[in-house]
Amino acid sequence: MSKTVLAINPGSTSTKIALFQGQTCVFEDSIDHPATVLQKYPKVIDQLEARSRLLKQVLADHQVSLVELEGVVGRGGLLHPMAAGTYEVNQAMKADLIAEVSGSHASNLGAFMAEEIAELAGVSAYIVDPVVVDELQEVARFSGNQLFERRSIFHALNQKAVARKVATQLNRHYEELRLIVAHLGGGISIGAHLNGRVVDVNNALDGEGPFSPERSGSLPMADFLAYSLNQQEKGRVGLMKELVGRGGLVSYLGTNDLREVEAQMAQGDQRAKAVFQAMVYQVAKCIGEQAVVLKGQIDGIVLTGGLAFSQQFVEELGTYIRWLGPLFIEPGEDEMNALNQGAQSVLKGEETAKTYFGKGDPHVKKL
Ligand SMILES: Nc1ncnc2c1ncn2[C@@H]1O[C@H](COP(=O)(O)OP(=O)(O)O)[C@@H](O)[C@H]1O
Numbered sequence: 319m320s321k322t323v324l325a326i327n328p329g330s331t332s333t334k335i336a337l338f339q340g341q342t343c344v345f346e347d348s349i350d351h352p353a354t355v356l357q358k359y360p361k362v363i364d365q366l367e368a369r370s371r372l373l374k375q376v377l378a379d380h381q382v383s384l385v386e387l388e389g390v391v392g393r394g395g396l397l398h399p400m401a402a403g404t405y406e407v408n409q410a411m412k413a414d415l416i417a418e419v420s421g422s423h424a425s426n427l428g429a430f431m432a433e434e435i436a437e438l439a440g441v442s443a444y445i446v447d448p449v450v451v452d453e454l455q456e457v458a459r460f461s462g463n464q465l466f467e468r469r470s471i472f473h474a475l476n477q478k479a480v481a482r483k484v485a486t487q488l489n490r491h492y493e494e495l496r497l498i499v500a501h502l503g504g505g506i507s508i509g510a511h512l513n514g515r516v517v518d519v520n521n522a523l524d525g526e527g528p529f530s531p532e533r534s535g536s537l538p539m540a541d542f543l544a545y546s547l548n549q550q551e552k553g554r555v556g557l558m559k560e561l562v563g564r565g566g567l568v569s570y571l572g573t574n575d576l577r578e579v580e581a582q583m584a585q586g587d588q589r590a591k592a593v594f595q596a597m598v599y600q601v602a603k604c605i606g607e608q609a610v611v612l613k614g615q616i617d618g619i620v621l622t623g624g625l626a627f628s629q630q631f632v633e634e635l636g637t638y639i640r641w642l643g644p645l646f647i648e649p650g651e652d653e654m655n656a657l658n659q660g661a662q663s664v665l666k667g668e669e670t671a672k673t674y675f676g677k678g679d680p681h682v683k684k685l
C-alpha cells in the first residue's frame with residue numbers, strides 16, 4: 319500500500335520540500351536561503367535551527383498534518399563512505415555529521431531535519447543514496463601518491479535516479495547497463511555506471527574534474543600549493559572556498575548563473591564565450607575519461623542538472639561526445655522522487671533499511 323512520505327532536500331542555496339502519497343507528489347515547495355543570510359553561520363550545522371523553523375512554516379502553510387506522515391526522508395550528507403541504499407537515521411550518523419568526518423556541505427543537514435519532523439510525527443527518519451556512496455573499483459582508488467586515496471563524493475542520488483529513468487526508457491535494467499551520467503549543476507560530477515555501480519566518478523567537492531558554475535575542479539597542483547602558502551591567513555575554510563563556491567564561472571565571470579553568461583555571450587562578450595567553451599571542453603574531456611573506464615562499450619550518456627537546460631551547452635558538448643554513444647538529456651534533477659522512492663520501498667517492506675555503522679562499511683572496499 320502506498321505510504322505518506324515527507325522528503326526534505328537541503329541544498330547549498332535552498333531547501334526543497336515535497337509531500338508524497340505513494341508515487342504521487344501532493345506538493346513541492348522550495349525555501350531560498352540567500353548567501354547573505356547563510357554567511358552569518360560559521361558552520362553548516364549552525365544553519366539547522368533556522369532551516370528547520372522555515373521548514374515547519376512551509377508544512378503549516380500547506381496544512382500538513384504530522385499524524386498522516388508514515389516516514390520522513392532527508393538528503394544524505396558527508397558521512398564515511400557507504401553502500402547505496404536507504405538508511406535509518408541513527409546516533410552514529412548524527413555524530414559523524416556533527417564531526418564533519420568527510421567535510422562540510424548542506425546535505426549534512428538532511429538527516430537532522432528529517433529526524434526532527436519524524437520525531438514529532440512518531441515515525442522513522444531515513445536518508446537515501448547519500449553523497450558519499452562509494453562503489454569505486456579498486457583501480458580507481460589510487461590517487462598517485464600513497465598518502466592520499468581518491469574519494470567518491472558525488473551527486474549519487476540524482477545520478478542513480480536518472481540512470482534508472484533511462485534504463486526504463488531503454489526497457490532494460492539499470493543493473494545490466496553501461497552508462498555515463500554527467501550531473502551538470504552548480505557542482506559537476508561525471509560517473510561511469512557499470513552494471514548498477516558507479517565504478518569511477520570525479521570527486522565533485524574536493525577539486526577533481528571539470529570546473530563548474532561555482533567550483534574550480536582540478537587545478538595545477540603546485541601552483542595551488544604555492545598560492546595556499548602565500549594565503550595562509552585564509553585558513554582551510556577560506557582556501558576551500560576558492561575551490562568550492564568561488565571557483566569556476568564565479569571566478570572567471572563573477573556569476574554562477576549560466577543564463578547570465580549566455581546573455582553576456584549574446585551581447586558579443588568574447589571573454590564569456592571563451593569561458594563557456596572552456597567549461598564545455600572540460601566536461602567533454604571528463605566524459606571521455608569515463609568512456610575509457612567503460613572501455614568504449616556505452617549504452618548511453620546521460621546529461622542532467624541545471625546546465626542541461628541550456629540548448630547551447632548541450633549542443634556544443636554534443637560536438638565532442640556524440641560519437642561515444644546515444645545521448646539522453648534529463649535536465650534538472652529527480653532527487654525528490656528518488657528520496658521518496660527509497661523511503662517507500664522500505665516502508666512497504668520491499669527493502670530493509672540499512673544501518674550506518676560509521677567508518678569501515680564492509681561493502682566498501684578500500685585500498
Ligand atoms: N534554462 C537554463 N539555461 C541555462 N542554464 C540554466 C538553466 N536553468 C538552470 N541553469 C543553470 O544551471 C546551474 C544550476 O544548476 P542546478 O542543477 O540547479 O544546480 P544546484 O542544484 O547544484 O544548485 C546554474 O548555473 C544555472 O544558471
Ligand SMILES: CCCC(=O)OP(=O)(O)O
Nearest residue numbers: 330449471472473505522
Ligand atoms: C558532490 C556532493 C554534492 C554536491 O556537490 O551537491 P551540490 O552540487 O548540490 O552542492
